[in-house]
Amino acid sequence: MRWSAIIKSPWFPPNTQQKYYDDDNDQRDNFQMPTALQLPAVHIAPCRSASSLSLSPLPTSSLTPCTYQPAKDAGTIRQQLTPRITRQDDEIRALKEELTALNQKYTAQAEQLVRTEQTKMAMESELEELSGHLFEQANNMVRNARHDCQAMQQTIERLQAQLEQAQTQLDHEQSQLRELRARFESDPPMPCFAQKEMKGFMFDNYQVEQFRKFLIRVRTMPLPDVHRLPLVKQCLHEDVGPCLGPLKSKIALSKMVDCLVQQTCFIDRRYSHHANQAGSATCFACSRPSMFHFRLREHDKPWSIDRRCRDRLVTVCDFYAFIRNVHDGRYASRPVEDLFWELTRARLSMFWARSGVLIDKDLPSVPMPKSSEIEDRTE
Numbered sequence: 001m002r003w004s005a006i007i008k009s010p011w012f013p014p015n016t017q018q019k020y021y022d023d024d025n026d027q028r029d030n031f032q033m034p035t036a037l038q039l040p041a042v043h044i045a046p047c048r049s050a051s052s053l054s055l056s057p058l059p060t061s062s063l064t065p066c067t068y069q070p071a072k073d074a075g076t077i078r079q080q081l082t083p084r085i086t087r088q089d090d091e092i093r094a095l096k097e098e099l100t101a102l103n104q105k106y107t108a109q110a111e112q113l114v115r116t117e118q119t120k121m122a123m124e125s126e127l128e129e130l131s132g133h134l135f136e137q138a139n140n141m142v143r144n145a146r147h148d149c150q151a152m153q154q155t156i157e158r159l160q161a162q163l164e165q166a167q168t169q170l171d172h173e174q175s176q177l178r179e180l181r182a183r184f185e186s187d188p189p190m191p192c193f194a195q196k197e198m199k200g201f202m203f204d205n206y207q208v209e210q211f212r213k214f215l216i217r218v219r220t221m222p223l224p225d226v227h228r229l230p231l232v233k234q235c236l237h238e239d240v241g242p243c244l245g246p247l248k249s250k251i252a253l254s255k256m257v258d259c260l261v262q263q264t265c266f267i268d269r270r271y272s273h274h275a276n277q278a279g280s281a282t283c284f285a286c287s288r289p290s291m292f293h294f295r296l297r298e299h300d301k302p303w304s305i306d307r308r309c310r311d312r313l314v315t316v317c318d319f320y321a322f323i324r325n326v327h328d329g330r331y332a333s334r335p336v337e338d339l340f341w342e343l344t345r346a347r348l349s350m351f352w353a354r355s356g357v358l359i360d361k362d363l364p365s366v367p368m369p370k371s372s373e374i375e376d377r378t379e
Contacts, residue, residue, distance in 0.1 A: 207340070211231065244312060246286055246309055261324070267317075284305065319349075319350060326339065
């Protein structure tokens with residue numbers, strides 16, 4: 001009964017049981033079953049001997065039969081190990097993928113580090129180049145600033161010299177202006193013999209009324225447009241044009257009156273004139289020896305003129321000075337008759353100048369008649 005369980009075991013087929021027992025002991029000892037096919041140890045419980053058995057019946061539950069647990073076959077083991085192997089393969093594959101990802105990440109970081117180093121080196125090189133360029137520009141700026149400062153200093157000195165020259169010329173022009181203003185505000189210069197013959201004046205009311213309309217209109221229009229007024233147009237045709245007759249041969253009349261109405265004419269005495277140079281400069285209009293020169297504008301070329309042409313030009317300047325003062329309202333408080341007399345005096349001065357009567361402020365003058373002494377004549 002001891003070997004009955006072994007003989008009947010399914011692991012020993014009938015055809016191979018006797019052969020198994022006939023093998024040599026060494027061969028049996030050297031035989032090794034594959035790990036996947038190794039069977040678990042069979043537990044064989046020893047049977048009781050016949051002498052130990054009693055005649056009394058034993059309970060069935062107290063008997064310990066021989067137990068045998070057959071081993072699982074290779075297919076069952078393979079089915080159990082296949083999921084495990086698959087799971088391990090998946091884990092290995094996941095680890096490989098993770099390793100590949102880490103390797104790629106490491107490679108990318110290494111490449112980024114290389115690029116960062118290259119960028120750093122390029123930035124350092126560029127910074128060094130920019131620093132050198134900046135210092136070069138700073139040196140150039142300092143050099144240019146020094147050069148500009150020197151040029152500015154020279155310009156300031158030149159402008160100061162021009163300013164002093166202009167100030168000297170301005171003082172001279174102001175003195176001439178004061179002289180013209182004094183002559184304009186003073187009584188009209190007339191020959192002394194005429195004082196005995198002048199007993200009274202009579203003004204035409206029509207002419208005075210036309211002059212009053214002129215006073216109203218001249219203040220409401222621009223100064224360059226005063227030649228559109230009938231009174232100024234009449235004076236231009238009868239007095240200004242004939243008085244500037246010799247000068248019109250070289251300079252256009254319209255250009256002269258446009259400058260004179262704006263008070264831009266400059267008349268100066270030729271201070272560099274000497275006796276031995278009397279014939280060196282002549283008047284551009286009448287070819288006589290010149291003692292003066294004039295400019296219509298400050299930067300124009302000066303024209304040489306003699307005393308006779310100078311008196312003609314001065315009387316025309318006085319006429320337009322009166323027109324400007326009326327336009328600016330400087331005579332607003334004076335009677336119309338007084339202003340009409342001023343206009344008549346200016347026109348008479350132009351007549352005397354073109355008639356050859358030289359103007360001299362040292363000659364005695366005829367006092368202007370008072371408004372009460374002027375008789376009105378009505379036609």
